[in-house]
Amino acid sequence: MKLKGFFRNLMIVFILVLNFSCDQITKTIVRKTVAEYEIIPLIDGYLTLTKVENTGAFLSAGSSLPYFIRFLVLTLLPIVFLSYGLYLIIRKKELPQILIIAWCFVIGGGIGNLYDRIVHGSVTDFLHLDLGLFQTGIFNMADVSIMTGMFIIIWRQFLIGINQNSKGD
Template identity: 60%
Template sequence: MMIKNRSSLKFIFLLVIVALNLGCDQVSKIIVRKNLVPYEQITVIKDHFILTKVENTGAFLSAGSNLPDFIRTLILTVLPVLVLAYGLWFIYSHKQLPALMQIGICFLIGGGIGNIYDRIAHGSVTDFMHMDFILFRTGIFNLADVSIMVGIALLLINNLMAAKAKKELEASDEELTTDQAQH
């Protein structure tokens, strides 16, 4: 009974991470929709961080915005809903995944739900942040996109850590085998 309760609490914690990502995204978009007119620019940090409201009917950097409505809906709404549902099922059914991996997946799910909600409720995704780092400039994005990028980063870090641990284990096993062969 204790294990089941602990497992349930862990899943609830993961759902809270999803909800926080979704909530921050949606609150920020509500503020932007109410207070900025399309293409208005507000400088937050001189020439480096600018708020600019745009409505994106496509995916990342407007990819797919010129597709026919049916295809765009299928690719940018239906397919992602299925992938996000699978992601929730995956973290629920694979309880032994590393914590960093579970948290990364939750960031991806929270950000994904935020953008899909916009597509369904508003017909487009509200993007509003633009950064210029002198060496490179971002497109216009939102907090759901930030959640998705953080989720990807966490999954990459998890994979790098797992690969490093595997190499260390293999080196340790090889050393042990060599020591045993010498004795």
């Protein structure tokens, strides 16, 4: 199903704002109520709240780079890619609704982290998941949005591949 015109663009803006707002509201609460590196168990030690200010990217990658390179790689390039992604989902009218939603999650999350980097000089991360053998780094709701969107995109491509292979059999 494809959405047309105004309502399609309204949906794009709504999902972007929803992702960005969820991210920024949770980060604001954490910044105001949790001390840096304080550990607060949320779900029996499986999910904890731990505030960390991350000047790098995923798992602090790039945090030790010189400022100019870090600014170029972690601020300017994301502005270009997020702007181009937004341009594409608005202009490509043939995109299926599920891909529009997925890309809005990715772009909305990216905007949330980019906003932090520009306004606060670092990204506030605060969630940690520990399932024994599987453990995450510390992340935030923007990261959840990005991962959710990417999961949907990859899953859809996987299903399309299965469907195309089954037609060839």
